[in-house]
Amino acid sequence: MSHDRAHRSPLAIDGGEPVRRTMLPYGRQSISEDDIASVVEVLRSDWLTTGPKVGEFEEAFAAAVGARHAVAFSSGTAALHGAVFAANLGSGDEAITTPLTFCATANSVLYQGARPVFADVTADTLNLSPEAAAARVTSQTRALIPVDYAGHPADLDAVMALADRHGLTVIEDASHALGATYRGRRVGQIAHLTTFSLHPVKHLTTGEGGMVTTDDGVLARRLRLFRNHGIESDVRTRQQAGEYRYEMIELGFNYRLPDIACALGLSQLSRLSANVARRREIAAEYQRALSGVPGLQAPAERDEAESAWHLYPVRIVAGGATRDAVFRAMRAEGIGVNVHYIPVHQHPFYRERFGVQSGIAPIAERAASELLSLPMFHGMSNADVADVVAAVQKVMMHFSAVPGPHA
Numbered sequence: 181m182s183h184d185r186a187h188r189s190p191l192a193i194d195g196g197e198p199v200r201r202t203m204l205p206y207g208r209q210s211i212s213e214d215d216i217a218s219v220v221e222v223l224r225s226d227w228l229t230t231g232p233k234v235g236e237f238e239e240a241f242a243a244a245v246g247a248r249h250a251v252a253f254s255s256g257t258a259a260l261h262g263a264v265f266a267a268n269l270g271s272g273d274e275a276i277t278t279p280l281t282f283c284a285t286a287n288s289v290l291y292q293g294a295r296p297v298f299a300d301v302t303a304d305t306l307n308l309s310p311e312a313a314a315a316r317v318t319s320q321t322r323a324l325i326p327v328d329y330a331g332h333p334a335d336l337d338a339v340m341a342l343a344d345r346h347g348l349t350v351i352e353d354a355s356h357a358l359g360a361t362y363r364g365r366r367v368g369q370i371a372h373l374t375t376f377s378l379h380p381v382k383h384l385t386t387g388e389g390g391m392v393t394t395d396d397g398v399l400a401r402r403l404r405l406f407r408n409h410g411i412e413s414d415v416r417t418r419q420q421a422g423e424y425r426y427e428m429i430e431l432g433f434n435y436r437l438p439d440i441a442c443a444l445g446l447s448q449l450s451r452l453s454a455n456v457a458r459r460r461e462i463a464a465e466y467q468r469a470l471s472g473v474p475g476l477q478a479p480a481e482r483d484e485a486e487s488a489w490h491l492y493p494v495r496i497v498a499g500g501a502t503r504d505a506v507f508r509a510m511r512a513e514g515i516g517v518n519v520h521y522i523p524v525h526q527h528p529f530y531r532e533r534f535g536v537q538s539g540i541a542p543i544a545e546r547a548a549s550e551l552l553s554l555p556m557f558h559g560m561s562n563a564d565v566a567d568v569v570a571a572v573q574k575v576m577m578h579f580s581a582v583p584g585p586h587a
């Protein structure tokens with residue numbers, strides 16, 4: 181369909197022809213034949229879990245981000261929980277984080293009995309504002325947990341400087357940012373602890389999985405303890421040493437990532453830079469093709485950062501359409517747009533448990549009402565990208581031509 185016709189044809193939500201007949205998801209994995217062969221090889225081996233693939237994957241991951249240690253976990257959430265444990269947070273302690281994130285970021289603080297404190301974001305990147313965070317530091321603050329929203333690194337120099345001033349640990353939730361750089365350094369080697377998610381919508385996947393990277397050997401040891409019940413040795417080490425005895429010295433969990441998953445991760449890791457490069461290409465095409473569309477604001481990228489583009493969140497800022505109306509119209513066109521995120525402090529659990537009121541983070545709250553994630557994943561074809569562009573143009577032109585607001 182030509183753009184011209186797209187603009188004039190009726191919206192699918194009003195009974196017109198949709199841009200696509202099959203729904204394009206906002207994110208999805210890519211699995212190669214090599215990935216499949218690697219998993220099958222492990223299935224035929226002696227070790228489905230706690231075997232040799234775990235260490236191999238950890239070493240390769242650490243090298244990929246340029247960190248000394250990488251410790252694998254069963255999910256990105258477990259990785260965050262491990263990082264909060266390693267940083268020694270407990271009851272009475274506070275960690276300052278952004279409300280514009282997946283709830284797991286803040287939940288991981290609660291798991292250890294500490295309290296998440298929300299500070300507002302900066303208007304351009306929607307990452308934790310170092311000034312807002314500084315204003316929330318108290319004598320109970322122990323950690324800062326910035327999130328690299330959409331794949332754009334947080335303001336890490338300012339966050340690290342704030343942490344230095346107050347003796348805090350920085351846990352960077354880089355679930356969106358594997359492959360991103362900040363002032364020429366790779367995400368994963370900057371914060372005291374950096375956590376990643378290996379869920380299928382992220383840059384590389386193990387089905388479910390997570391990773392924590394750190395340069396600190398003491399923190400790495402605590403992470404390994406925590407993911408294995410707080411027990412120092414693992415089954416394979418004891419078997420090799422001909423030893424039955426083990427000692428549990430901390431309260432940990434079973435957060436291990438099986439060899440089956442690690443083999444998949446290792447195989448996927450070889451395509452990480454190609455995946456990130458493809459995401460950058462798609463972001464550049466969106467930026468170019470959507471720049472003149474009325475009512476639409478593209479995501480910002482600062483000079484000092486290269487985003488890994490986990491998401492491509494535009495903002496619906498004017499033109500007579502609400503975000504929810506655009507969301508519904510885009511879905512009807514066959515484009516699987518999504519919203520990242522409802523601010524964590526506005527979820528019923530947080531509202532009821534902490535009595536947190538709307539208004540504590542006005543920039544994040546305002547953004548959350550305007551944000552719309554367009555499909556973004558490395559397996560998207562150029563035709564998929566063109567469909568998204570055609571649907572955005574069609575829907576936004578429609579709403580800007582008809583006097584609003586359309587709720």
Ligand SMILES: *Cc1c(COP(=O)(O)O)cnc(C)c1O
Pocket residue numbers: 255256257258281282284285327353355356377378379388389390
């Ligand atoms: C995906 C994600 C997580 C959780 O990861 P899981 O692997 O799904 O447990 C945490 N924080 C953010 C910001 C995420 O996007």
